[in-house]
Structure formats: structure tokens, C-alpha cells
Amino acid sequence: MIKAVARPRQWQQWICTACRSQRSRRAWPARQYQHRRLITTSRPAASELELETDPDSELGSPSREAPLLREDDFILRSVFDYPHIWKEFSHVSGGVNVGLFRNPYLKHPRGFLTFARVSLKKARAVVDRVLAASSVAEYRAIVRELDRLSDILCRVLDMADFVRVTHPSRLTQRMASEAWDMVYQYMNELNTMTGLHDQLAVAMANPDVTAAWSEEEKAVAEVLKLDFTKSAVNLPQKYRDRFVELSSEISTVGSAFVQEMAPDQPALVLPSGDFFGMDPLQARDLTRGGKVHLPTLSGQAALALRTVHSAETRKLIYYASRTASRRSVEMLEHLMKLRAELAALSGFESYSHLVLRDRMMARTPEAVDQFLRALAASNRPQARREMAELLAEKQKVNPLAASLDPWDKDYYSEAIRQRLKQSGRPSDHLSSYFSLGVVMQGLSRLFTELYGIRFVPKQPLVGETWHPDVRRLDVISDTDGHVAVLYCDLFYRPDKSPNPAHFTLRCSREISEAEMAEVWEQSQNDPEMIRFARPEIAANDGMAFSEQGGSVRQLPTIVLICDFPQSSTSSADQPALLSFFQLETLFHEMGHAIHSILARTSFQTVAGTRCATDLAELPSTLMEYFAADAAVLGQFARHYETNEPLPYRLVAHQVRLARRFEASDAENQIILAMLDQALHSPAARRPDFDSTAIFHGLQRVFGSGPPDPPGTRWHGFFGHLSGYGGAYYSYLFDRVLAQRVWDVVFSSGVRRGALNRRNGERLKESLLKWGGGRDPWKCLAEVLQDGRLADGGEKAMALVGSWGSTRP
Template structure:
């Protein structure tokens, strides 16, 4: 989702699909086969280049300037129209067209600047992002534009005749004007614009620095661990935590060096947090956290901190037991030093899971070929929603890498719903994060048609080989299901306005559909439909699925507590300014909310990249998981493939995007409004052992 505001916010194939329902007749093929081959046949390589995502101008880098200038001209015309028209539903439609005109360029460029393998394309896209971003910041403080919207909101007679979604979208546009300082005098408005522009630069600086490796003279490290890292002349480069390394020393060295404080980055973070706070206070909020949480399920920092503290209190005994288990395990490896340190947590919890449940990933991967997993997703969506995933041949120039697959999402009666571009395979310089990008949002068009949504899913999977398809570990399979949850949120939403389409909703609600998919990914009734050994065709034994499901609970309290620590740190950083360094705050939060000691001369916060995209909202993962858990247990656990439940879930939670207040959607699905205590209880109950699974495993 875009960070701009207000106008840029955040295989069993059914052969009975009626092609006449789609806008054009297209040749489709089964989804599984498209992912189990090395490359798709490209019969059209010598035909006309249609441009990235079918945008003709983007057949070359110069096209970015062309489409951006066209969007800016259209923006001027729409602003003029919005300012002269009398208040009516057309006012909101004009604002949404303005939002769409900018989003269709900015969102596409935002993706290309990080994903395209050609640096010239990345550079051109980056320039477009800056140009559009500057325009947006000016629109945020356009008094005449805001006045036209305020005239609508103040006209009770007109507002009473608008449908709920239109009223909400109008209020969201006004909210975004307000947090951008529209009510300020001219001097203060200019200051707000300058702060927003400054923040864009600081965000980019911080994100770049988060992923930069640190290096150390190789003579400072024992020779026997050199081969674990990348060497460059006389230096060792360390670009990550190496959390899965078996050697204690490798993990410790990576932790201490990768997290070693960098003065320039420390200043960037201080400036970023200070700039956010100044902007929030300038536009009338107590803190940046108060500004960020308005309109979310949580609504306020007080609610978030209450949630985190209640969860900490409820998990206290379990967390202590988890760390004791880790200590016992470490003692086996290192009797002389059994103290559990932060670099031990991921590794030891993984060892305990593997030892207790025998969940070595290599035992599972042969059953999770990428093609089989995609067929499994297709089957699941067909049964729940009447939707099929169908592979479509991209045209020449449409995709940025030859291994990108294009999927059409087709409903059995509604026809073509949208497109998913699957950028699943590893390549050099590609971001290592699994993520979902909205390229184009859905909306109702003037001619009665629907603007089809377009999204990209990005993973980093190994390529298939001549001898074997791409085989996924259980974690990779779960990530695939997670990201596909975001994609289907985008596909199944049918909002009138693109400003609230799909995942353009409150952050603590946006993660619910994706996390819910993780529950499907560990249920035997779902897995049994597709998990087959790629060589023998044998199904994955039910006992192995049970072990996988139960293993996720091992050290689950400690894992959750680590997320609580991150969320609390994020809240405090974005709360009232404190006369302490970011490291001093981290030490305090780690002591209160984690349980493992701070390591001197480290600055984990400088690698906390989520501070940019999820500033003051990192808690969203925990709260969304709580909602997903409640929806799963109450609605899907009894029968995860029930069509009636799937349709109700679509209508109550997926269809509205951000066009309905998030807690109302949750309440509609659960038939009750959950309390903070309900959220806590849901997360804790997820850690309780399933004794039926133990019995099944022993019988297996």
C-alpha cells in the first residue's frame, strides 16, 4: 500500500467458467502447471512490446515521464471540476477519480523502483514517485479543494441521501486533509508540506541503511568461522543475523556486528521520529501515534498499550517456561555457558520444535511443490468463493522478468475479477521480503463497468530445475498462503471507490485476511487436497500435518513476547518525545516486555525497517492475528471448505475494503464486538496444546 495521503492511501481448474462473462476471450491454462516449469513458452517474443502491465508507454524508461505528465494534467482538470461543482455524490466521485489518477501511476512506480532488474527502470520509477509525491503534498493543503469537500460534509440534506460507503469515503478524504494541516494558516501549511517532503527522504534513507551490511577486519574473527560470511579483501561482510546457524559463535558474531551502532543511521532515526512528531503536533495531535491510530480498530495508543500489557501479563508464566526450555537445550550444546541470549532465541526454539516433533523441512518439501500448492489454493478458493486461478500468457514486455507468472482470477458467475502477477523466484538485487503490491485498485467506472484490480505478489523461492519442481518448506508454503490472502482481499473486494479498495483499509484490519489464510495452511482437511509427493504421488500423512501444527506452539509464548516488545518499542518511539536516546528506550522496553538481556554496543532499532511502513502500527500483526483466530475458531474450524461460510466472510469482511469501519466488519462476522480481553484470550488460546493431535500422532 502506498504511504502517500490523502489521495494515495493506504489445480483443479473449473472448465465450466463462462468466457462470455469476461471482457475478452483469453487462452487460460491450469495454474499448477504454470509454476512447475522452468519458463513459460513465449510465442510472442517478437511481437509488439505492450509495456509493463500492458501500459504501452512503459515499453521504455522515457514512458514514465509521459504517463506522469498525463496524470498531472488530468489531476489539474479534476481539481478544477471538484472546486466548481455543487456538493453532491459527484464530489466524492471526482475526488476518487483524482485519487485513482495519481495512484495508478504512483503505485506502479513504487513497485518498479524496488523490483525491476534494470537499474534504468528503477531510476525512472523513483523520479516518478518523487514527482507524484510532491504533487500529492501540494494537494493535501489545497484550501479550495478542501473547501469543496467541506461544503458537501456540512450539507446535511445532501449527506443524508448518500449511501454509507460514499459518506465514509468523503469523511476519509476530509480526515486526510486534516492530518495534513489544511486547517492551519498559510505559513504552517507550508511547514507541513516541507515536513512531509522531508519525511519521504528520511524514510528512504532509513530503509536503505536498514539493509546495508556491516564489515569487520577478518583478523578480528576466528578463522574457522570466516566461511560463514562474505569476504571482501581483508574484510568480512555481515549482512544479516545468521539466526539459523548451528555455531553459537557465528550467531553471536553476526548479532554483535550486524547490529553495531552506526552514528549516521542513529541520527537518521532520531530525525525521522522528531520529524513525525513535529508534523503530528503541528496538525493538532498529541503524538504521531495518536495521528496514526485514528481510524484503526485500536483507535488510540492507550488501547494498544493496554492490549500489549494484558497480553504480557497473561503470557508471563508460559514465556518463562519457554526460556527455561531454551536454557536446558543450550546447556546440552554448551554446558559451560547456558545463558540464553537474544541471538539464541530463533535457533533454539527451532531446535526444540524439530526435536520434539521431528519437523525437519526436508521431510515436508517433497509434498509441497509450488505447482501443487497453487492448485491447492485454487481448489480452496473455488470451494469457498466460486473463484478459479487461471494462468494467462503475458504479452511481450508486460512483465519485468521472464519467470513472472500472470494469473486471471475468474468467478463462476461474475466473470473476470482481476489479475495477480506472481513474482515468486529469487533473482539478484530483488528485495528479500515477501510482500503484496497494489498496482491498480478496483472501482466503478462511469460506463457501468468495473476497473479490474491488479496486484503483484513477491516471494523469493528457488527456481525449478530439470530434475525437480520448486519445493517449498512449510514456512514458505505458509508465506505463500499469507500473501495470497492479501491478493484475494484485493480481488474479492468490490468497492465503489478505489480509495478504499481491497487492502486500502486500516492496517490492523488489513492483515486479518492474510493471517486467516495461515490457519487454512495448517489444517489437514485443506492440505490433504493438494500435498502430494512430487515423485510418488503419495499424500502427506495426517500425523505429519498434526506435528507441524502443534510444533508452531512450541516456544510460542516467547515468540509472541518478542513481537510484543517490538510493538511496544514502536509505540514509545512514536509517543511523547523523551529525553532519552533510541537505544536507552530500547533497553527499557526490552527489560519490560521481552525477558532476554540487552547486548551492549548493539542497536537493533537501526534494523527495524517496519518503523517506516508500520510506524506506530506494528501492533497490527498481533491484533490482526487475534481477530483471525476468532474468525477461524468460530466460523471455519468446524468446516474450512464450507461455501456458505466463505460467501458470508466475503460479504462481511472482504467485500468492503476500507469502505466500512473495521470493527463493524469484525462485529458482523463474529456477531459480537470483541473486547481487548477477547483479543488477548484468542492469542493465548492459540498456544494451548491440541491433545487430539497428540493422540493422532502417537497412533500414526
Template sequence: MLCARRLRGLGPAAAAGWRGRPGPGGLGAGRRARAVSTSWSPVGAAFNVKPQGRRLDLLGERRGLFGVPELSAPEGFRIAQENALRKADLLVERVCSMPPGPQTVLIFDELSDSLCRVADLADFVKIAHPEPAFREAAEEACRSIGTMVEKLNTNVELYQSLQKLLADKKLVESLDPETRRVAELFMFDFEISGIHLDKEKVEKYLLPEHIHRNFVVTGNHVIIDGLHADAPDDLVREAAYKIFLYPNAGQLKCLEELLSHRDLLAKLVGYSTYSHRALQGTIAKNPETVMQFLEKLSDRLSERTIKDFEMIRRMKMKLNPQNSELMPWDPPYYSGVIRAERYNIEPSLYCPFFSLGACMEGLNILFTKLLGITLYAEQPAKGEVWCEDVRKLAVVHESEGLLGYIYCDFFQRADKPHQDCHFTIRGGRLKEDGDYQLPVVVLMLNLPHSSRNSPTLLTPGMMENLFHEMGHAMHSMLGRTRYQHVTGTRCPTDFAEVPSILMEYFANDYRVVTQFARHYQTGQSLPKSMVSRLCESKKVCAAADMQLQVFYATLDQIYHGKHPLRTSTTDILRETQEKFYGLPYVPNTAWQLRFSHLVGYGAKYYSYLMSRAVASMVWKECFQQDPFNRAAGERYRREMLAHGGGKEPMLMVQGMLQKCPSMDDFVSALVSDLDPDFETFLMDSE
């Protein structure tokens, strides 16, 4: 209920930014710009040089992680959590003893903020800090705060304090739209029960001797830890697929119980299915709309997917004439072969043009032109960061001043998770004294370190991921919601990925790329033909890839639909795969047991497709003609980035597009992205 740390969105409490102290009539008209620091330095240079001097600061005052004084040592987590728990108890007592009113929502949000400020930070530190003592202390803090959240989720008196507010029609009508929506979200969150499964253990199986070398061997066993989709040997991919996805009775029972208990929970709180409960407040609103979207998309993709499969089949026949039947383990590998053959996309040819510093400067240029925002590197205080190569960025608006901070944990290190992601450390909110609590986030990537001869060089995929994650960060920075419960990326799941996916469109536009992509040695600009071929290569077999996502999303909806299920989860998998994908189900496999998104994104897997559809429409209608259009950028901030979860997502989309899009519009946007670019075709023909 209270500590919602999942990826969500943010919001503008006023036009293009937070303006002054809110008075009786709403937000004041006067801007209170944050002071500019003289210690800021250009962002590009900061990422192409190694940090210096931090180790020599032996006498300086040591501050805690993220500037939190208690966190100068692992023991500080215990102090921070105890302080948060004491404050939570006081806030609970206060809200339960007062009459219902707007102040009820403010106290709920302050309660959420006091817990989230420890839990969000600890969530990041427990997986990313290089020192085991910090990770263990953060893990304990997560458990402690989690226990408190569970108690609050079942605190009847706390629940009733909010229920009294929402039951009073006159009081509800007196609330402003954002406060009303946040109150409803808190009430809805009371009904949510997070169910988490332990990570599945790696299964060990014996394999034929001649393919042992492709897998990790431990003693007399071979460990199959994935699908090995890029392995050139068909037999290796087949063996990995059949063994990694082999059914496990215990796991099947666990999945069935998860789905059954979710259905029971949904019915207990008045929903006909778990999917109906999960989709409340989203763009789609209900599972019927999701299925309409997926079925329409599947119909539009059908002919293109058949052509993709035929192209893949021909390539397999060319390389392996003895066994040309197309199987589920084939498309990832053979589509890559086709892509390389057709477009000669070798990442090493692109890397010299994408130094990390150049890419960061490219982001800086884009944000300055679109939004009037500059990224400045700021020297962290001693003890503020968890590794010496973490950079701290100040996000500064040309007239509003400092908007927030982004900590960039970009480089590989031992025991660091291999994932690119965005963490909210502190959500933005309006404080009682009228000041705004600035948002703080971490972007975590896994980039190679610079070498003696070159700065950190990014592949095209790494560059696109950087833009994607920075889209999440700017979503967090540019919102100015009154309540932290709906700040940052704390918005409906099918809207949360829109800003990040939109950034991918900018990353693939030559007019943007040419602003920064220069060879780190010669200064030569990346040729337009190379950018065009790179973009077109992504369309190879893209219909089949999207069809696979439709299959996954449909399966997710069926599993979380009407219960009891009419047959086993494996039989449903087989039927859905044959109808919505086209390649045959492989007997004695249970892919659904490896579908980890069923746990964290139950009934919401469609969200990535929906977010991409919205981002595609925003790109085509607002930025494709001019990716640096300042008026469009300001409208984007005002209509989409500023509201987070504080406004209905479809209203944000309508405000940006200046029309109400239909499911057909969303489907058309996705399908049109697959069309080849005629200009690239002409260049390749010359």
C-alpha cells in the first residue's frame, strides 16, 4: 500500500514546472529558482576522464551515501530504519485520531515518504554497493521496512481513516483532482498483496559429450542456465531449449497456486478476475481492452510474420539443409545472421563514434534544446557515493534552477548485477513549509571502463540503452507532483515506459545522433548511411519478434483471467502459442515456468507494447518533423512528464496528441514502425 517502489511515472503540479508556494487558489505564479552551484562542470568531459582526487581527501568530513548523514557506515541503516519506523508510528497515530479531510491524504503521503526514503535507497544499495557489510545492512533495512508495510497493509484503523474520507461525498467533491486520485490510489493499494517467488534454482542435466563444451560443466553435471539463443549450433540451441524448459512438478504446482490465490484475492475485493484488478487505472483500464488491442495487433502482423518466418526458414535451409524445419529456438539466431548479411552491422565499427562522454553530451544537447535543461557534473562529498567511479549529475533548468540529482553508476564491477535500470532514491513532493523535496535517482548500467588508450566506448545497443534509462531519469526529474506516492516513475505500468521508449526514437534519428557521434580520435562524424543501415537492421524479422511479444502478453492475460482455468497451464501455453505465434509447441517443455514476468508484472505484460505504441504516436506526431522542437518539448513536459500517477494516463496521452487515440491508432503506430525506409533502400542500391 504505502511503499510503492515499482517503476511508475511523475507529474507536473503546475504547467511546465513547480511554481512557488501554493496559496489558497492553487500553485502560486512566482517561480522560486534553486541556486546555481559554482562547482558544476560540463557533463561530457566528466564521463571521458577517470575521477581524480577523491581518494586523497583523507581529512575532509565524511558524508553518508546520497548525502544522508547516518549512512557513512553500514550501521547507519539501522538508525535510519529506526527513525523511519518511529516517525511512521507517530503518523499512523496522528491520522487515525483526526477527522477525515485533505490533511488525511497529506499524512498518508508523508507516511509513505518516510518509509520509501529508507526502503528505496536500501533497495538499491543491497544489490549495487561493492561492500558486503553495506549490502547486508541494506537487506536488513528492506526486511524491517517491509515488515512495517505489511503491518500497515492490514491495519484496520488506518484503512478506516481513509475509508471515512472517501465515503464522504461532500469531502471527496471538495478535493482537487490530484488529491482525490492519490487518495483513491492509496485505497486501491490497501487491496494489493505482493506475492513474490524465490528465484528458480539452476537445473543440472547430463548432455551428450560432444556439446558439453558449450555449457558450464561442474563435476559430472552440465549446468543449463539459459536458452543459448545465439549459439550457432542448432543442436546446442535445441538441447538448451528442451532442458532449460523441462517441466518441474513442484514449480508447476507453485505457478498454479500463485494464479489461484491471485484470483481468490481479486474476488475477495470485488473483482471478477485478477486481471480486472491489476488493470484498474491503466491506459487499457480492463482486460477486454487489452485483448482487443492484442488481437487487432496479431491480425495486422499475421502476413508480415509469415514472411519473416519464411525468410528465417530459407536461411536455416541454406546453412543447415539436413534439418530445415523451423523451431522455436531458431528465430533469434537466424534473424541475427540475416541482419548481419543484409546490413553488415558490426558493432566495432560504431563504437569509436560513441564514447560515453560524447553520448552524455548528446543527451545534454537534446535536453537543452527540447526542455531548457542542462546536466552538470558535481563532485560528490566524501562518503556520498558507494564506488569512486559513480558520477553525480545536477539537473538544472535555465530559469527554474536545480530540479534534482542523478547518480550515474555506469561501470562494470565484481558482484554488480548485470542489468540496466533506474532506481528512485527519493521521490519529489511538496513539503509542509512550501519547499519542494528534490527527486534523487540512480541510473545503473554495466559499461566497460576506459582503457589507457581510449575512453569508454559504447556499442549502438549500449547507446540506445543509455538514452532509454535517461528517459526514466528525466521522467523523475521533471515531475512536480504534490505527493511523492505518484512521483517519478510511479504511474501505471502501461504508461511508465513511454518516456524511456520515446528516447529510443531520438537515439535512432540521424539529426540527433549527428550532434554528438564523432570518432574519439579523428573527430569525424558518424556517416548518415551507417545510422540509416543500423536503424533498418532493427526491422529485420521485427514482425516475428513483435508477434512473440503478443503471444507472451496474451498468455499472461489468460492465466490471470477467468478461474478455475479450463485446463493445465501447459495446455494453455500450447494452444496460445499455436494461435498467436505460429511455431509449434515442443512436447515436454513448460516455458511458462521461466516466464518470470508473471510474478512481478502479472496481467501487465502487454504494457511494453502499449507504451511503445504511445511513444511511437508521440514521436510521429510531435517530434519526427523536428526532434528539437522546443514548443513540442514544453508540451511533452507539461502534458506527460509532469503528472506521473497523479492524472489518468489516457488524459495525459490525449493532452500530448491533442486527440483521443483508439486501439486501432495504437496498432497502426506499432505496425508502421516495421515499414522499410525508402531513403535507406536507395542508399543501399547506389
């Protein structure tokens, strides 16, 4: 019932670009910079207003900001681009340790345990009050009380979860893990506490209670009710015990499936002459005694499939890299059967039925099936054309070839891409226009244009951040003032995960006067609790909050993690230069952040990205369209040395290259989403359940290219089946929706549609600001002005699928 929400993250890797050192610039303080001209301050010429249609244009960088905002804008670029400026800006001489994230409980590692104990005391007080509720007024407050209970626990769980995988101190990691375990154990106790479930049910059944609830409150009540149902809290004790056993076993088996998956054949050993066409340096590194020792699951194997000329060698590599061990497949099927039993115990027809009832727009497997079939039909013509191109490419080498083999697709796709690459300038030249500071500057300008918010660098206090490289930004609204805190940990460190990610450490929530008074009284009487200066500070554990219109709100506290390379030169003024792929990645993760920033709801259960799971990737995927838009890039993209504007043809070339076989890639994702649904269907409970037969069957029916040959078992490597079980279609669903929003709301970027404030307000007011506090189908119907979507269901899902996922 009460849970911390961890959103799926997409793991990607980057290739850094070497660059020349830059001449040193003037040192801090900031007042010396406001007169410097590093951005174009004049209005754009009329011809520049249609840049998005002209790939040969050079992008201007207009600025219409007031002087103070321009100064903030320039400081923003400087603190990310020039390490010595950040060092001077962030330097604090002396000062008191304020604790991690300005939470004074976290001044030292063991403070996590104190914070957990204090939080559990607060939580137990809320639980006692909910269980004792008897009057209409008390029942009306139950949703707010349960939301507060969730917030108390999530303040520890979300923060500790981030720290235990990111903080450079092992001791701090360990203490955060212990705090997480302590609170998670209590949360599991709550999930099987029948009294909370029964009290919520009484409240929801009383019209005098529900009539006083807002739309947001009702949405929270439904989420909490479903969470109880999924935890089998309404079942007799022996079934609840079995539910707990199954949940534990599913977690164990799922982790083992991901961590222990292995190929049937760990490595291939072949004569080095069989690898003609592969990068000779890569091949040489793998060669011993005239033989190439090729690990089956490796980047080198993927490279060999794209470049080795010998079809027979590629065939051997393909079979090896597409065949998981029997143990991996058996473990996967065991996981599917355990999930099927759990779903049956909870009263659902299948695990997919169970998952899709929980904050999912699709709601049923039948609706997902309608979406995927419609999407497959929409995508199929282009996928077939792409396969025909590959066959034509093969026939240039072998005129008698009548068909493609499975091991041909990557090889001939690469051949076509290489020709396209040679027709443009090197991609590493593009990175010269994307220094990290310039990109952060551009994101702030974009959000100012669309939503009236901007990023302002803030000097971190002693103990506030976990590493000197971390930049703190305050998010400032032109109407609401300070609305969020954003910590940016964007540079590579050896002890840091290379995976880009967005963390919401604390969600938006309205804090009542009664809550502030209660926490204040507790802090005066409990020696373990910190005594803060004022009740509102105590209610926020010392972290950021706002006071507007007589209400107090905790501000969203967000962390962005990336792994961009800092300069390898000794110059203090050398900025980090991003590839276009890294630019897209940062825009994507910032899309999650802007969702958390704009969806400042009164209840944390539905704040920010805590919306329908199959809607959560829409804002982030949409941001990838902005990353490739000419007008948006014209707001900021400048050469880091010469300050010349970016020639858009470089971006257009990069985008064409990335999308060259987009339909084929989409088709593969469609088949994997169908596989996810099939494996989590009632079929998992049948004696003849055969995951391999299901996968190959889907490939034969829905694939435009050659299916995997008999004997292969690639699905044994499909690790997302553990974390995304029953919901893998969400990525495709949000990609279709993002394209539709881009086309309908932002006019595909035509006539500077990506920078139109009316368009941004339309997206914010209709969809982004609601988080999970409103029916997402109503949000989509409003933002797209399409009444066919309002009620959701199978027809709406099929309609979305018919729009397609490939871009023109």
C-alpha cells in the first residue's frame, strides 16, 4: 500500500570527444562577466525565423532577457563550463555543516539511522490516528494522513536509495542501506495491516466523506486502495503469508535471472583470417596464437556482426550471441510461473492483469494487445521497405541472393550507414557546439520560453552535496518564485555509475498547519529529534519549502546523474564537450525533471513522475524532439572557442543517420513488448508453457525480416522481463504519444512552434501539472484536443497505435 516509487531508467553509454584546450578567461567574481558578450543579444533576422526548414542554415542565438536574467544565464554557463569558476563560486570559508541536502540529520553517516528512527516515530503516530478514526471529519482526513505516511517513509527510502548507490563514501552507503532496510521492513508491515485497508474502505464507501474530497484526493484514494489489493491484504492470513513468500521468491529469482544470465557458448575461437573487415585493432586485441577469442556477449561481438565480411563467420557469431543457456531460460520460465501464482492469489487472471491495474493507462492486456497490433500494422510498410533496401544491398555483393539471413541485417545496415556518414562532416565536429555549460544554458532558456521557469546556480553550503563536482540549481518561476531544487552530478568519476538517471529525492506536497504543529511538539519532547527554529522548517526536516497564499509546500528535490567527461587537459578553462547523443540524453533526463518540477501537487502520492507508468516517459521522450529542433538549438548552440552559431546541417545529418532504420528497430521493440505480454499471460500456468516457442512464433507472425533460426534462445537475455514485467510496451506507447504531442501541440517545430509560450502552457496546464492526480486519458484528450481519447479503453489504445512510432 505505502511505497516508494522508483521509476524505470534507461541505461546508455557514451563516447567522449577529445577537444582542444581553450584560452583562459577572466576569473570570478560574476559582476565582471555581465558585460561580456558570449551570446547574441540582438533579435533574429526575419530569415532566421524559418531555420527549422533549412538544413544549411546557421543557428542564431536570440536573447530577450532582462539584464539580471542575462547575468544568471551567463553564470549558469560558466559554472558548468569552467571548473575554476565553479570552484570559486562554490567556495565557502568556514561555516557549519548543514547536512546532506540541507537535512541536518545527515551531517554524518550514522545520521541516516537517526533520521530513520525519527521518521518511524512520526509514521507510527499517523498510523495510530488513522486506525482510531471514527467521525466523518476524521475519515475525510484519511487520504491526507495516508499520503503523509507515505511521504514520511519515502523521505527516507528515496534519499537512502539514491545515497547507497551514488555516494562516494562506503560508510555512508552502508548507513544509508541500513536505514533503507529499517524503513522498508516497517513498510512491509503496513502493507499487510488490515486495519489501514479497512479504514480506507470505510472512508471511500461513505458519500459524506467522498463528497468533500478533491479530484486529486479521489485519485490518491484509488491508488492506495489498489496498492492494498495488490498486497493481498484483504485475504485470510494463510494467503497473506503465501503472498509474502511468493513476493520474496520472485525478487530473488528475478535478481538471479538478471545477474546470472549466460550464453550457451561463452566464447568463440576462430581463425583470425575469418574476421576480415573488422577493425584490425579490435581484432588484434582478441587474437592469441593466430586465433580470435571472441566473447559471445560483448561489444566486440556486436561489432563483428556489423563489419565482418564472411557470412559464415557472422552466422556462427549470430547463433552464439542469440542463444542463452538452458538454465537462463528455465530461470525465466520459473519467474513467470511464480508471478502467475502471485496474480492468481491476488484475484487476477494473470500477472499482466495485475500489473496493468496499477497506475497504467492501458488497464487491461486486451488494450495493450490492441495498441501493439495497431502499431505493428502502421509500422510494417516502412519496415518492409527497409528490409528490401538491405536485400538490395546484399545483392550488390551476391546478385543471386533471394533473401536475407538473420546475420545479414546488422552487416548491410552498417554498410548503408557508413555511406551516409561519409557524405557529412565528422560527428566529433558537432560536439564543439555543445559544451555542457552551453547546453544547460539552452535548457534554461527553453524552459523560460515554454513555462516561465529558469535555472539559477546556488552556492552549496558545507555538507550539502556528496561531491565537489555537484552543482546545485534553484528552479525559479516567474510567477511562483522558488519551486524546486535540482542537484546536477554530471561528470565522470571512477566510483560512480555510468548510467544516466533522474532521482526525485522528495516530491511536492502541501503541509497542513496541524502537521507542522504536531512535528513541532514532537521535536520539543523527543531528545533524538532536532529542534528547528520554526514549525515549518521542522516539518520539512530542514529542506527547501515555499510559503504562498497561506500554504506551506515542500519543494521537489531532484538529482540528475550523468557521466560526461571532464577535460583531460591541464587547462582550468576547458569545458566538457557533448556528442549529439549525450545532448539527447541530457534533454531526456531533464524531461523527467521538468515533470517533477511542474507537477507540484498537494499529495506526494501523485506528484511529478508518480503518474501512470505508461505515461511517465512521455515528457522525457518529448524532450528528444526539442534537442533536434533548429529553433531550440538556435537559442544556445555556439562553438566553444569561436562563438560561431551551429550549422544546422550537422544536426540534420546526425538525425538522419540515427533514424536510418527506425522502423526495423521499432518492429523489434513491438515483438519484445508482445513477448512480455505473452509470457505474463494465463499461458504461464499451463503445463506446456514454452517461452522459446512463443518468442519464435511472434517473430514469424509480426516480423518483416528473417526470424531467429531454430535452436536459438535470445529471450533468455531479455533482462527487462524482470524489472518491466507486463509493462514493457510503455516505452513504445510513450514514443508514439511524444511524436503526437510534438506534431499537434508544437507543430513539429515549424515556425518556431517549439518556443511558443502558448504551446508550453497548453502542455503544462493540460497534462504536466497534474502528475498522477487526474485521469491521464482526460489529460491526453485535452492536450491533443481529441475527444476520442477521453474514456481510454481498447479503442483509444488502438487509435494511439495507429498513429505509428516512426518519424518522417
